Amino acid sequence: MKNYSTIEKKTKEIYIEQHKNYLKDSSIFKRHLESAQDLDTYDMPAEFFKGKSVLDAGCGNSGYFQVAMYNLGVKHVTCLDIGEDWKPELAKILNQHNIPVDFCNYVSGSTTDLPFANESFDFVASNGVLMHLETVEMAELAINELSRVTRKGGVVYSHIGIDKPGIVDRYIVKALRLAYIEDEEFKQFVDTLDPEGLKSEILEIYKSCAAYDPRLLDLQDEFVSSLFTLDTTTFWQNMLQVPIQQGPLLSEDWGMSAMSNSGLINIRRPKGTYWIRNDFRRFLAPIHYSAFSPIAKLFYGNGHVKLIAEKA
Numbered sequence: 415m416k417n418y419s420t421i422e423k424k425t426k427e428i429y430i431e432q433h434k435n436y437l438k439d440s441s442i443f444k445r446h447l448e449s450a451q452d453l454d455t456y457d458m459p460a461e462f463f464k465g466k467s468v469l470d471a472g473c474g475n476s477g478y479f480q481v482a483m484y485n486l487g488v489k490h491v492t493c494l495d496i497g498e499d500w501k502p503e504l505a506k507i508l509n510q511h512n513i514p515v516d517f518c519n520y521v522s523g524s525t526t527d528l529p530f531a532n533e534s535f536d537f538v539a540s541n542g543v544l545m546h547l548e549t550v551e552m553a554e555l556a557i558n559e560l561s562r563v564t565r566k567g568g569v570v571y572s573h574i575g576i577d578k579p580g581i582v583d584r585y586i587v588k589a590l591r592l593a594y595i596e597d598e599e600f601k602q603f604v605d606t607l608d609p610e611g612l613k614s615e616i617l618e619i620y621k622s623c624a625a626y627d628p629r630l631l632d633l634q635d636e637f638v639s640s641l642f643t644l645d646t647t648t649f650w651q652n653m654l655q656v657p658i659q660q661g662p663l664l665s666e667d668w669g670m671s672a673m674s675n676s677g678l679i680n681i682r683r684p685k686g687t688y689w690i691r692n693d694f695r696r697f698l699a700p701i702h703y704s705a706f707s708p709i710a711k712l713f714y715g716n717g718h719v720k721l722i723a724e725k726a
């Protein structure tokens with residue numbers, strides 16, 4: 415593999431494994447797909463996508479974005495990520511969703527040094543990649559690259575970082591990430607998380623506690639086990655294993671200014687979509703979404719920043 419840093423290679427390895435779960439549990443794939451094909455995600459009209467050429471920079475092997483673009487009427491998607499091993503995995507999931515082979519091509523490269531000529535694409539997207547780069551300067555370089563390869567009048571969309579992070583990202587996630595690094599037993603627990611094992615252990619705990627508090631028996635086994643799924647364990651691994659999470663440094667203001675400096679105009683934060691969750695997060699999702707509520711602000715700050723902009 416050429417010139418990729420240890421961190422980049424590690425990030426890629428972790429996501430290849432996690433994205434394989436999108437093949438195993440179609441509810442994870444469906445949740446991402448629904449958001450990626452909802453026009454509220456982009457604040458663009460449906461006609462914009464028809465017949466366009468698209469770049470997905472840092473595509474991974476999740477596949478939902480390619481399927482969404484196909485469903486929106488895009489002509490072709492160039493998929494770029496580090497190294498080679500994500501390619502057969504991405505091909506597998508796209509095949510499962512009946513996407514024609516020639517709809518996508520696969521390119522190895524880094525989003526900080528895109529192997530394409532200036533103004534090559536109509537729509538350039540990069541989802542959840544900048545926050546895993548090693549430095550803010552690299553994220554800025556990546557935005558310059560996304561802009562450089564976009565045609566005049568074309569559009570750049572990026573899920574950048576987290577704006578004014580709340581208690582969850584400033585303290586809870588930070589503490590758990592530290593525990594993952596420092597505590598070998600916790601690391602082992604996270605690395606080997608298995609939803610079936612987790613469910614049965616939690617059910618046993620509930621049953622034994624019901625001897626003291628019979629109200630616990632009112633909780634149906636089915637309900638307790640629905641709280642922890644493959645989506646849950648993938649989410650925890652995703653949050654804790656990845657070596658860099660610089661999302662809290664990549665604010666809305668930072669993204670707006672980086673995009674503006676790279677020659678993009680009409681930069682805005684689309685309304686976004688409501689992510690329906692199936693596990694315990696279905697009880698947190700409303701708080702996560704309702705950014706106007708004081709409790710939501712306290713815990714989740716100003717939320718994840720996804721920006722869209724046009725090339726001048």
Ligand SMILES: C[S@@+](CC[C@H](N)C(=O)[O-])C[C@H]1O[C@@H](n2cnc3c(N)ncnc32)[C@H](O)[C@@H]1O
Nearest residue numbers: 426429472473474476495496524525541542543
């Ligand atoms: C959170 S995953 C997102 C994948 C995909 N965009 C999605 O939404 O499912 C982050 C991806 O960024 C890729 N990545 C990390 N550093 C990169 C770089 N310098 N250039 C290109 N891709 C990179 C990783 O390999 C991984 O596939």
